[in-house]
Amino acid sequence: MAAPAAFPPPRRRRALVIHNPTAGGRRRAVLAEVVEALRRRGVTVDIQPTAGPGDATTLAAAASRARHDVVCAAGGDGTINEVANGLLRADDPPPLAVIPLGTANVLAIELGLPAAPxxxxxxxxxxxxxxxxxxxxxxxxxxxxxxxxxxxxxxxxVRRPVKRLLGKGAYVLQTLIETLRYRFPPLTVRADGRELTARMVVACKGRHYGGPYVAAPEARLGAGSVQLCLFHGGGVVAQARYGLALLRGRVATLSDVTVIEAREVTITAPAATAPVPVQVDGDAEAALPLHITMAARPLAVISPQAAPVTAPCPAPTVAAA
Structure with a gap:
């Protein structure tokens, strides 16, 4: 029987894993495999499951480099968002790592994370x-x-039971439903002093949207701005065209789509319309109006696109919001 592989001492010896136990379904076995692989490498792993919305943020906000060298968000993009918000509030946050267990795993795609545990x-x-x-x-x-x-x-x-049953198919089904019933009210967008109108607006920090599909080719996670995608068409035909263009990575080339760079954005809807919904990193938020700015400090994220370094990213010292 072959001896277990020997590894040099890891750079990060203490990991906190914040885990959403409802995420991933069949992918939850991946978490166990990653944790076991970390322990084989000599990493001490503390696992903290969440009990409900907001728990991941609270747990991450209490994290410190004095106790952990890395905080791993294990779940979908919503769980990762909660952990990131907590780390931005922490006094001395460790870097963020991602263990993708969700439906779309857009950030994992954006970072180019390996699939093998x-x-x-x-x-x-x-x-x-x-x-x-x-x-x-x-x-x-x-x-x-x-x-x-x-x-x-x-x-x-999208309802949670349907999402658990159909995965990405739940979003396809709901897209068909909303195409028939959504009213597409005009939205007013003020971006760095410039005023525009649109029927749908997506402020992109990353290139990808809904999975491996590129919506904003110029967006960069490290940029101090967003790529603002304004969709001017409404109705069934326009949405079908946008969907096909997204699958082909050509949304930004459409004649009725405007893409601009901005650092500060305000989006409003006419007062007489029904509330216009908002989503943030794929999770439902409230409704317009919405004000978008840049966070006051960056966040260190472990990425295969970053060159290995011999010391951690400097800890940010300014609050995020």
Missing amino acids: DALAALIADGGEAAVHPAVADDRAFLLMAGAGFDAAVVHG
Whole structure:
């Protein structure tokens, strides 16, 4: 019988894993494999499951480099968002690592994370750190996107039992439903002093949207701005065209889509319309109006796109919002 592989001492010896036990379904076995691979490498792993919304933020806000060298968010993009918000509030936050267990795992795609549990554990233990610059939607930071209008109506409409049953198919089904019933009211957008109108707005920090589909080719996680995608068309035909363009990575090239860079954005709807829903990193938020700014400090994220370094990213010293 072959002897277990011997590993050099890991760079990060203490990991806190904040785990959403409702995320992932069949992917939950991945978490056990990553944790086991970390322990084989000599990493001490503390696992903290969440009991409900907001728990991941509370747990991450209490994290400190004095106790842990890395905080791992194990769940979908919503759980990762909660952990990131907590780390931005922490006094001395460790870097963030991602163990993707969700439906779309957009941030994992954006970062180019390896799928194999052992490779992911190796990255968490010894990989480089990239500085990601979140944006803030009202008082909630986001790493990927914030949307207002049709896409947020889809997010609001998806029910958890249907999502557990159908996975990504739940969003496809809800998109068809919302295409027929959503009213597409005109939205007013003020971006760095410029005023525009649109039927749907998505502020993108990352290039990808809804999975491996590129919506904002110029967006960068480390940029101090968002790429603002304004969709001017409404109705069934326009949404079908946008969906096909998204699958082909050509949304930004459409004649009725405007993409601009901005650091401060305000989105409002006419007072006479029904409340226009908002989504942040794929989770349902409230409704317009929405004010988007850049977070006051970056967040260190473990990424295969970052060169390995011999010391952690400097801890930020300014509050996020």
